[in-house]
Amino acid sequence: MTPLLEIKDLHAGIEGREILQGVTLTVYAGEVHAIMGPNGSGKSTLASVLAGRAEYEVKSGTVLFNGQELLELAPEDRARQGLFMAFQYPVEIPGVSTANFLKTAVNEVRKSRGQQPLEPAPFLARMREKMKLVEMDASFLSRSLNEGFSGGEKKRNEIFQMAMLEPVLSVMDETDSGLDIDALRIVAEGVNTLRSKENAFVVITHYQRLLNYIVPDHVHVLMNGRIVMSGDKDLALELENRGYDWIRTDTVEA
Amino acid sequence: MATDKPILDEVVLNEYKYGFTSDIEQDLLPKGLSEDVVRFISERKEEPSWMLEWRLKAYRHWLTMREPKWANVHYPAIDFQDIIYWASPTKKPSLASLDEVDPELLATFAKLGIPLEEQKLLAGVAVDVVFDSVSVKTTFQDKLAEVGIIFCPMSEAVRNHPDLVRKYIGSVVPTTDNYYAALNSAVFSDGSFVYIPKGVRCPMELSTYFRINARNTGQFERTLIIADEGSYVSYLEGCTAPQRDEHQLHAAVVELVAHENAEIKYSTVQNWYPGDKQGRGGIYNFVTKRGICEGRNSKISWTQVETGSAITWKYPSVILKGDNSVGEFYSVAVTNHMQQADTGTKMYHLGKNTRSRIVSKGISAGKSQNSYRGLVKVGRNASNARNHSQCDSLLLGDKCGAHTFPYLEIAHPGAVIEHEATTSKIGEDILFYCQQRGIGMEEAVALIVNGYVREVINQLPMEFAVEAQKLLAISLEGSVG
Numbered sequence A: 001m002t003p004l005l006e007i008k009d010l011h012a013g014i015e016g017r018e019i020l021q022g023v024t025l026t027v028y029a030g031e032v033h034a035i036m037g038p039n040g041s042g043k044s045t046l047a048s049v050l051a052g053r054a055e056y057e058v059k060s061g062t063v064l065f066n067g068q069e070l071l072e073l074a075p076e077d078r079a080r081q082g083l084f085m086a087f088q089y090p091v092e093i094p095g096v097s098t099a100n101f102l103k104t105a106v107n108e109v110r111k112s113r114g115q116q117p118l119e120p121a122p123f124l125a126r127m128r129e130k131m132k133l134v135e136m137d138a139s140f141l142s143r144s145l146n147e148g149f150s151g152g153e154k155k156r157n158e159i160f161q162m163a164m165l166e167p168v169l170s171v172m173d174e175t176d177s178g179l180d181i182d183a184l185r186i187v188a189e190g191v192n193t194l195r196s197k198e199n200a201f202v203v204i205t206h207y208q209r210l211l212n213y214i215v216p217d218h219v220h221v222l223m224n225g226r227i228v229m230s231g232d233k234d235l236a237l238e239l240e241n242r243g244y245d246w247i248r249t250d251t252v253e254a
Numbered sequence B: 001m002a003t004d005k006p007i008l009d010e011v012v013l014n015e016y017k018y019g020f021t022s023d024i025e026q027d028l029l030p031k032g033l034s035e036d037v038v039r040f041i042s043e044r045k046e047e048p049s050w051m052l053e054w055r056l057k058a059y060r061h062w063l064t065m066r067e068p069k070w071a072n073v074h075y076p077a078i079d080f081q082d083i084i085y086w087a088s089p090t091k092k093p094s095l096a097s098l099d100e101v102d103p104e105l106l107a108t109f110a111k112l113g114i115p116l117e118e119q120k121l122l123a124g125v126a127v128d129v130v131f132d133s134v135s136v137k138t139t140f141q142d143k144l145a146e147v148g149i150i151f152c153p154m155s156e157a158v159r160n161h162p163d164l165v166r167k168y169i170g171s172v173v174p175t176t177d178n179y180y181a182a183l184n185s186a187v188f189s190d191g192s193f194v195y196i197p198k199g200v201r202c203p204m205e206l207s208t209y210f211r212i213n214a215r216n217t218g219q220f221e222r223t224l225i226i227a228d229e230g231s232y233v234s235y236l237e238g239c240t241a242p243q244r245d246e247h248q249l250h251a252a253v254v255e256l257v258a259h260e261n262a263e264i265k266y267s268t269v270q271n272w273y274p275g276d277k278q279g280r281g282g283i284y285n286f287v288t289k290r291g292i293c294e295g296r297n298s299k300i301s302w303t304q305v306e307t308g309s310a311i312t313w314k315y316p317s318v319i320l321k322g323d324n325s326v327g328e329f330y331s332v333a334v335t336n337h338m339q340q341a342d343t344g345t346k347m348y349h350l351g352k353n354t355r356s357r358i359v360s361k362g363i364s365a366g367k368s369q370n371s372y373r374g375l376v377k378v379g380r381n382a383s384n385a386r387n388h389s390q391c392d393s394l395l396l397g398d399k400c401g402a403h404t405f406p407y408l409e410i411a412h413p414g415a416v417i418e419h420e421a422t423t424s425k426i427g428e429d430i431l432f433y434c435q436q437r438g439i440g441m442e443e444a445v446a447l448i449v450n451g452y453v454r455e456v457i458n459q460l461p462m463e464f465a466v467e468a469q470k471l472l473a474i475s476l477e478g479s480v481g
Helices: A043-051 A075-080 A098-112 A118-135 A139-144 A151-165 A179-192 A233-242 A245-253 B004-012 B035-044 B047-063 B103-112 B116-123 B133-146 B156-159 B162-168 B177-187 B206-214 B428-436 B441-457 B462-476
Strands: A005-014 A019-025 A032-036 A056-065 A083-086 A094-095 A169-173 A200-206 A218-223 A226-231 B025-029 B089-091 B150-154 B190-194 B221-227 B231-236 B251-260 B263-270 B284-293 B299-306 B311-312 B315-322 B326-335 B339-350 B354-363 B368-377 B386-395 B400-409 B416-425
Touching: A005 A043, A019 A043, A019 A056, A019 A226, A019 B311, A032 A043, A032 A233, A043 A056, A043 A075, A043 A083, A043 A169, A043 A200, A043 B156, A075 A083, A075 A098, A075 B428, A083 A151, A094 B441, A098 A118, A098 A139, A098 A151, A098 B441, A118 A139, A118 A179, A151 A179, A218 A245, A218 B339, A226 A233, A226 B263, A233 A245, B035 B047, B035 B177, B047 B162, B047 B177, B116 B315, B133 B150, B150 B156, B156 B162, B156 B190, B156 B221, B162 B190, B162 B221, B177 B251, B177 B284, B190 B231, B221 B263, B231 B386, B251 B263, B251 B299, B251 B311, B263 B462, B284 B299, B284 B326, B284 B339, B299 B311, B299 B339, B299 B441, B299 B462, B315 B326, B315 B354, B326 B339, B326 B368, B326 B441, B326 B462, B339 B354, B354 B400, B354 B441, B368 B386, B386 B400, B386 B441, B428 B441, B441 B462
Parallel strands: A032 A200, A032 A218, A083 A169, A169 A200, B190 B221, B221 B251, B231 B263, B251 B284, B263 B299, B284 B311, B284 B315, B299 B326, B311 B339, B315 B339, B326 B354, B339 B368, B354 B386, B368 B400, B386 B416
Antiparallel strands: A005 A019, A005 A056, A218 A226, B025 B089, B150 B190
16 A cells, blocks of 8 residues: 655755754554654644745655655645645634635635536535534634634634545644643544544644544654654653653663 | 745736737827917817816916925936827727737736627727727717716817816816826816716716726826716726826826715726836826715715826825715725835815725735825814724735825814724735645735725725726736736
């Protein structure tokens, strides 16, 4: 089986600083991978490089997405081929309603696949349906995207967009940051509903808390730009109990 | 961030690719301005002597005036003796079919959704016999005449409706008002005249007609619209299609008069040639537009979408003289490359319970400069005056400028004046967010800009709102093909 995502010895950084120093990671369809690590270890850089943020520079290494060179694609083409990033800090777009934004996004993706734009009525019905996943009120559809939304509402909106765009690979960049326990549960339940044999998730988080709800198949520890340890969901619990220092010591000794 | 620039540059650095010129057979005067030129123009237009006297008075006053220098725009001195003030508009179609027209221009027309026959007119292509502007004009005029509406070229109005013209011309913008208004008064070529009789609601947008005929508008246009008691008219000036003109200086005057319970809605879409990336060759658009709410409960509403011209100098204003009268100004001004815009409005509250609303949305890209300049004046007797102003600026890139110059002159203690202003930037983070959802750069800019201007675009007549949205996207897109 071809992996959905295959990262090999990825070196990348920003403004001349190398942050990722040889990341290797393989993700198959149907899997959930958690990437954990202390602040500054390179977690968000990894997400940004995968999504294609222009200010990040790739020095070396390869990333295959569905067997295709991901790094050669423009950000919008990555998205059109099924890569989704749930942002740590979703932006606000004044004057552009959530519904209009999503309609544009979904139809641009459809266009790239040679499909016709969706009819407005069924599209609206589908949006209403998917909003229920994350307990969002339909009134959000007519509001400007994320404008005046609370932190929790913004994160729920990310998962709602994920549901609408039906990606094959979702990278969640610290989706749990700034969420209270109820919002965390809602977001996690939404993601769990979207999990299937055909898609995969890379969940980037600082804390183990989210992983109580979204149970990962694999947990990786990213430190100083490298994956220094991998395990199953129990590794996350161990990190919660012991922190990251013991790994630091271990890897230095090893 | 250094990496912002290439992407934004790409979006912003599109040239006005769809300009065009056509060979013109002209009956023209030599360059220069004098009393003789004014007399010549008046004579050629077969004007009555009072009209000539009015022009001459304006000309003599103009000689004593100086060019205004207060606007936040910069350009080389204009040599007023180097301008041709009379050229008879005998435009001959220079192209045999649309096949000969620049494909990029056609692509723009298609994007704007302009009907095929109109495309021909706009591109200077010979038009089918069944469809010429004369027949269209006749159809419209019959329909309008049924309800007593007068809608004709200004020069025709001077001859056929001298009493109305004489009563109102210069009553809102006097010949002595400002440098360019005085010049216009002396040498105006033509324009439109509209009179809506008492109690008549104009049965159509005065737009389609105008759009077809807009290509022949001159350098010094003069428009006068009178809405008599209890009447209503919606007038649309300009064209979303790109317009190029051999004249560099355009100095139009528009006067609106709204009597008791009357309403005038005046919408403008301006897309004159802005010059090349270095700012060479663009049109200077120095316009005086003013309306007076003469009667009680009258209303004047200006809506403008300005995307063209090298320099725009324009302040559509309302004199709120009648009690309970309402003035509105909704504006979108886009500047790109080296364009400069100094535009805004003036609201003069004179009557009691007068209200005004100002919504100005500036968009700057490239190395352009975009200024909002607005005056809200409340007179001594204007009890209970209300104004709300909202001035927003949107920046694309980091080489452009946005400026806001609000002026308030309040002589009545009971006035309630509110002013809100914001400046924002289409940041790389917003663009990236859109891209990450599958929306390409150009669609993203269009989406964001259209969201930003929604409040103003909603004021335009429906068909034009759609075109104006597309025009905004095109003005800021990296390519048109």
